[in-house]
Amino acid sequence: MIHQLECPVETIIHVLGGKWKPMILWHLIQSNKRFNDLEKLIPDVSQKMLSQHLRDLEREGIIDRTVYPTVPPKVEYSLSEYGKTMIPVAEVMCAWGENHNKRKYEESAS
C-alpha cells in the first residue's frame, strides 16, 4: 500500500468534500437513519451518489453501517464514535463559512 504524503487540511477536505457528504453527516448527527430516510431527507441526491458517499464515509470510519437481518432487511447508518470527533471541527468550519456567506452577501448588496 502506498502512503501518499498528504497535507492534513487536504485530508479533511477529502473526507468531507463530496457534494452531499456534509448534508448526510448533518442528518446523521441528528439521529440514525436508514438509506430510505436519507433519500427522502435529501431529495436531489441520486441513489448512486448516496450509496457511494455512504461507503466513502464508512471506509473512513466516520459512520457505522448496521444490518438487521429482518425481512425486508433493514440497514441503519449512524455516526461512529470516531465520527463524533468531527463535530467540533465541523462547527468551527461552519461558523467561518456562515460568516463568509454573510460577508459575500453584504458586499454584493452594497
Place this chain on the structure above:
Amino acid sequence: MIHQLECPVETIIHVLGGKWKPMILWHLIQSNKRFNDLEKLIPDVSQKMLSQHLRDLEREGIIDRTVYPTVPPKVEYSLSEYGKTMIPVAEVMCAWGENHNKRKYEESAS
C-alpha cells in the same frame, strides 16, 4: 445576482478546496510571496493553476494582491486581514486531519 443557499461547511470546502490552495495559503501565512516565489516553493503547480487559484483566493478576499509599478513590475501576494481569520479554522482542520492520517496509517500497518 443569484444567492444560492449553500451549507456553510461546503462554503469553506469550496474556498479551500482547490488542489493547491492549502499549500499556497500555508506559504502566504509564513510571509508575503511573489508569483515566482510560489512557483519555486510549489514545484509541481502549473502557472495556469497557480494564477487561477490566486485569483480565486483574491476574489474571496482571503489574499491581497499588490502591484508595485517598478520595472519589471513586481506583484506581491499576502494574506489579507480577513484571510487571517481562517488561520485558527485551518489549525483545527489540520489537527483533525493529522490524527486521521495517523489512524489510517496505523490501521493499514496492523
Place this chain on the structure above:
DNA sequence: TAATGAGCTTACTTAAAGGTAAGGGGATGA
C-alpha cells in the same frame, strides 16, 4: 540583435466527479 525575466493568458487535452436510467434479489402482499 537576441535572449532573459516577471507575471500572466489562451487553447487544447485528460482525468475525476457527478447525473441518469435501468436492473436485481429476495421476500411479502393482493
Place this chain on the structure above:
DNA sequence: TCATCCCCTTACCTTTAAGTAAGCTCATTA
C-alpha cells in the same frame, strides 16, 4: 402470478477540475 419494498449496483453520459504547452508584453542585459 404480478407487483411491491428495500438497498443497492452497473453502464453510460455530461460537467467540472486540472494538466500541457505555447505565447505575450515590456524593459533590461549581453
